[in-house]
Amino acid sequence: MPLQLPHLIIATARPSETTRWADEFRKAYPDWKVDEFVAGQPSTGATYAVVWQPDTALFKQEPTLRATFNLGAGVDAVAGRIPAEMPLYRLEDAGMAEQMAEYALYGVLRAVGRFQPYEEQAREGKWKAYRPIDRRQWPVAVLGLGAIGSKIAKVIASLGYPVRGWSRRLHEADFPCYAGEEGLKACVSASRILVNALPLTPQTEGLINRDLLSNLQPGGFLINVARGGHLVDADVLDALKSGHLSGALLDAFTQEPLPADHPYWGIPSVMVTPHISGITVRELALEQIGSRIELLQQGKPAAGRVDHSQGY
Incomplete structure (x- = not known):
């Protein structure tokens, strides 16, 4: 008996985005049935959900779901x-790692003042050359060594910056890696630039706080490409005020959009971006999710399954 074709239901935080993703899946997989989730409607009988910040009613309304696919790396x-008990799969990269590596590299260049002096003097019509920076004075710590964090670390290291990485489990890489609580302290204390690429879990929430930042070398710089929940904002602001942090490049916040009266907006050394460091590339996401569904249809394991106990 031939396998029944996949039946998808798409559910995102915005109806217009739900429709757009549904249309993309219909084009990419014309033989599949694709529905859009509407709360309060009868069950569609879908077997796979593709979601981003879905209404919790989805999982009660669609009891036939076999697995859920998240339209992002963070779950x-x-x-x-x-x-x-529901199998949950996350995107692994899908075009985001390169974007986030570029973003982090831009933050490093801001931190070391590679181009800022020239931007300022260009506005005044001045012509003056500065000595090259000494990369050895700007060691970088990358927290989180998944597909995205590893890419960030490799790109920055390839340009001659000393790089260290930290993750929950010890990794092997071409740069020093650390794990555990003591490893975190050692990694950060040897660094002047801190790049956060961690998943947000109960264990990592509020991790970037006064204690952690105090280990960073004076005049340090913070780059956050992960989640706002990792940061204790009051502690980051205190570190900026005292000068222990010389600046920050921040892309994610506990409340988004960032409120107009938030203190981050008024600090010249802080650059705020609207959660754009890594945007899902639709074509790659469609291919990745589709290929995984095809594997599951054949009874085979698929990559990207989330360990619910770990949160990633």
Whole structure:
């Protein structure tokens, strides 16, 4: 008996985005049935959900779901909404790693003042050359060594910056890696630039706080490409005020959009961006999710499955 074709239901935080993703899946997989989630409607009988910040009613309304696919690498926005027994898959990269590596590299260049002096003097019509920076004076710590963090670390290291990496489990790489609580302290204390690429879990929430930042070398710089929940904003602001942090490049916040009266907006050394460091590339996401569904249809394991107990 031939396998029944996949039946998808798409659910995102915005109806217009749900429709757009549904249309993309219909084009990419014309033989599949693709529905859009509408709360309060009868069950569609879907077998796979493709979601981003879905309504929790989805999982009660669609009891036939076999697995859920998240339209992003971070699953903190869905992990608490999905039944614990439901297999959950996340995107692994899907075009985001290169974007986030570029973003982090831009932050490093801002931190070391590679181009800022020239931007300022160009506005005044001045012609003056500065000595090259000494990269050895700007060691970088990358927290999180998944597909995205590893890419960030490799790109920065390839340009001659001393790089160290930290993750929950010890990794092997071409740069020093650390793990555990003591390893975190050692990694950060040997660094002047801190790049956060961690998943948000109960263990990492509020990790970038007064204690951690105090280990960073004086005049340090913070780059956050992960989640706002990693940062204790009051502690980051205190470090900026005291000068222990010389600046920051921040892309994610506990409340988004960032409120107009938030102190980050008024600090010249802080650059705020609207959560754009790594945007899902639709074509790659469609291919990745589609290929994984095809594997599951054949009874084979698929990559990217989330460990609910770990949160990633």
